[in-house]
Amino acid sequence: MTETYKDTYFRVFxxxxxxxxxxELAEEIGVSLGEAEITRFEDGEIRINIEESIRGSDIYLVQSTNHPSNEYLMELLIMTDALRRASAKTINAVIPYYGYARQDRKERPRESITAKLVANMLATAGVDRVVTLDLHSPQIQGFFDIPVDHLSATALLANHLLNHQLADHQTVVVSPDHAGVSRVREMATLLDAPIAIIDKRSSEFDEKADLRVIGDVKGKTCVLFDDLIDTGDTMVQACRTLKKAGATDVYACATHPVLSGNAMEKLEQSGLKKVIITNTIDLSHKKSNRMIEQISVAGLLGDALKRIHEHKSVKPLFDKAYVGTLEKTEQEKKASDL
Known part of the structure; x- marks a missing residue:
């Protein structure tokens, strides 16, 4: 494609x-993706060669670290080293989904705080800045000694719910556990809706958890909101609990579709009306599922990268009205393609 972004030293790989x-991100910005060859030796070792000069350029390197997380993390580290040795001016790691984020503290003795270890590895390899979305714990930003732009897809998801009439005055936003309450409050504020919490209690002598609903959900439409969906078990159990408490329709909403194993099948049989997620993780290799609705973060990331490059504030990207224009643009693009 023809490059349109005004700064020719702005490069996306x-x-x-x-x-x-x-x-999609490169098209949103108006640049071509950089050329790099990624190959493997017979024993699985990764080899990367950058096939164009990037001397003096500001590089934005896109890589989520989902499954296979170790493979993708090594690709990111090796590419960063190659860019540094090729005299890139700055290396900005755009990590839509930051893997290992759930290992952000020691829950038991003699455990690794792996989220911190990954932060150290990225900085040591030569990353100058990290751009990411909806970290499992916001405090992970403090693990880095380099700038971190922690973006949120909450407003994007809230606008999608409103624009598609999936949320109204009868909607309750539900946290599937106590840990996600602050995240749910943010979504509830954008939807002008009350919140509820799934209270999970279990005895050390009884592995079967007792799930109860804190809040009024009877006759309401519930939106279960979390940062990610992995095995799907949490959403499935929460949906059943809400239905028992009298909820009418239950939607699941999350930024990161980890969807390990047979998670999609579990969600399909759970009683959920729809599952709304973003494209921080590529699902093109998975079997399509009609109940999965995926929205793009390319517009949000594209504007963020331009603002970072031009030394502008990224604060407006958290505003509901602003993010609503991004989804409108996406809808206009789809209409023009038909």
């Missing part, structure tokens, strides 16, 4: 984890 998002 993609590794293997989510090339469709990287391509």
């Amino acid at each position: 993609s590794l293997n984890s989510n090339r469709p998002l990287a391509e």
Whole structure:
């Protein structure tokens, strides 16, 4: 494609984890994806060669670190080293989904705080800045000694719910556990809705958890909101609990579709009306599912990268009215393609 972004030293490269998002992001900004060859030796070692000069350029390197997380993390580290040795001016790691984020503290003796270890590895490899979305714990930003732009897809998801009439005055936003309450409050504020919490209690002598609902959900439409969906078990159990408490329709909403194993099948049989997620993780290799609705973060990331490059504030990207224009633009693009 023809490059349109005004700064020719603004370069976007993609590794293997989510090339469709990287391509969409590059198109959103108006640049071509950089050329790099990623190959493997017979024993599985990764080899990367950058096939164009990037001397003096500001590089934005797109790579989520979802499954296979170790492979994708090594790709990111090796590419960062190659860019540094090729005299890039700055290396900005755009990590839509930051893997290992759930290992952000020691829950038991003699455990690693792996989220901190990954932060150290990125900085040591030569990353100058990290751009990411909806970290499992916001305090992970403090693990880095380099700038971190922690973006949120909450307003984007809230606008999608409103624009598609999936949320109204009868909606309750539900946290599937106590840990996600602050996240749910943010969504509830954007939807002008009350909140509820799934209270999970279990005895050390009884592995079967007792799930109860804190809040009024009877006759209400519930939106279960979390940062990610992995095995799907949490959403499935929460949905059943809400239905028992009298909820009418239950939607699941999350930023990161980790969807390990047979999670999609579990969600399909759970009683959920719809599952709304973003494209921080590429699902093109998975079997399509009609109840899964995926919205793009390319517009949000694209504007963020331009603002970072031009030394402008990214604060407006958290505003509901602003993010609503991004989704409108996406809808206009789809209409023009038909």
